[in-house]
Amino acid sequence: MNKQRYLLVVSGPSGAGKDTVVSRMMQKHPEIEISVSATTRAPRAGETDGENYYFLTNEQFEEKIDRGEMLEYVNYCGKYYGTPKSEVDARLDRGTTVVLVIEVVGAANIKKLYPESTLIFIMPPSMDELRARLRGRGTESEEAIAGRLKRAEEELPYAREYDFSVENRDVDACADEIYRILKQRQQD
Ligand code: 5GP
Numbered sequence: 001m002n003k004q005r006y007l008l009v010v011s012g013p014s015g016a017g018k019d020t021v022v023s024r025m026m027q028k029h030p031e032i033e034i035s036v037s038a039t040t041r042a043p044r045a046g047e048t049d050g051e052n053y054y055f056l057t058n059e060q061f062e063e064k065i066d067r068g069e070m071l072e073y074v075n076y077c078g079k080y081y082g083t084p085k086s087e088v089d090a091r092l093d094r095g096t097t098v099v100l101v102i103e104v105v106g107a108a109n110i111k112k113l114y115p116e117s118t119l120i121f122i123m124p125p126s127m128d129e130l131r132a133r134l135r136g137r138g139t140e141s142e143e144a145i146a147g148r149l150k151r152a153e154e155e156l157p158y159a160r161e162y163d164f165s166v167e168n169r170d171v172d173a174c175a176d177e178i179y180r181i182l183k184q185r186q187q188d
Contacts, residue, residue, distance in 0.1 A: 003092045004116035005186045008032075008099045010178070011107045012122030013152030015134040017168045021122060022101055025175040032097045035087035038064065041079040044139045054084070072102075072109040077147050081106070097182065104158040118185050120178055121162040125169050127152070 012018045026032050038054040040061050049055050056064070061080045064070055073082025083100055091098045100110065107119055124130040130152055134145045159165045164181050168174045 002116050003095070004114040005118065005188075006092055006095065006097045007088070007110070007114050007117035008097060008178075008182050009107045009110050009117055009119045010099060010101050010122060011104050011119070011155070011158075011162070012168070013124060013130060013155050014148040015130045015137070015152070016122045016124040017133070017171065017174075018101055018122045020171055021168055021174045021178065022099055024171050025179050026099075028175065029179060032099055033091055035083055035098055035100045037081055037083055037087075037100075037102065038070070038073075039079060039081045041077075041081075056080075071113065072106045074103060074105045076103055077144075077151065083110075097186075104155050104161075108158075108161065118164070118182055119162040120181065121159040121165040122174065123156075123159060123165055123167045124152075125167060 010018050010022055022034065026034065036050065036052070036054060038056050038061060040056055040058050043049065043052070043055050047053065058080070061073075061082070064082070064084070065073060069085055070082040071085045071088055073080055081103070083102065083106065088098055088100070102110070110117060111119055124133070127149070131145075131149060134140065134148060140148065166174055166177050
C-alpha cells in the first residue's frame with residue numbers, strides 16, 4: 001500500500017463548488033477526513049474556527065512557518081493560507097484518506113512532496129456560471145468578486161497539470177466521480 005495514494009488534493013476556481021462537492025463526498029464516505037487549513041483572512045458569516053479554518057493573525061501564521069509546521073502555504077489575494085503538517089501526516093500513517101481543498105500553487109507543492117498523491121481540478125461549467133455563483137453567494141464585495149474572477153482566469157490553465165479534471169455540473173455526480181478516481185488509484 002502506498003500511503004501517498006491516500007492523499008487527495010482538490011482545487012478549482014473560487015465559486016466552482018469544490019467545498020460543496022467535497023462535503024457531499026464526505027457525507028457519502030464518512031471515512032474520508034478533511035485537512036483544516038490555517039488562514040489570515042477574516043471568518044465569513046457562519047464559519048467556525050477549527051472547523052472551516054484555523055483563523056490566525058499574521059504573527060501567528062508567520063511563527064508557524066518559522067517553526068516548520070506548515071506543509072505548504074501561499075499568499076492568495078493578500079492573505080496567507082496553508083496546510084498544517086499536523087492535519088496530514090498522522091492520518092496518512094494510520095491509512096486514513098485525507099482531502100486537501102487548496103489552490104493551484106499549494107497543490108503543485110504538495111505534488112512535489114507527495115508525487116503519488118491524486119490531484120483533481122474541479123471545473124466550473126463556464127465563466128458566466130462562475131460569476132453568477134460568486135454573486136449569488138453574497139459573501140464578497142464586488143471588488144473581492146472581481147479579484148476572485150481574475151484569479152480564476154489565471155487558475156484555469158493549471159487544470160492541465162492535474163491528474164484529473166472533473167466538471168461540476170451536478171454536485172452528486174461530481175462527488176461520485178472524484179471518489180471513483182480515488183478508489184481506482186488506491187487499487188492500482
Ligand atoms: P477562501 O477564502 O474562498 O476560503 O479560499 C481561497 C482559496 O484558498 C481557495 O482556492 C482555497 O481552496 C484556497 N486554500 C484554502 N486553504 C488553503 C491552504 O491550506 N493552502 C493553499 N495553498 N490554498 C488554500
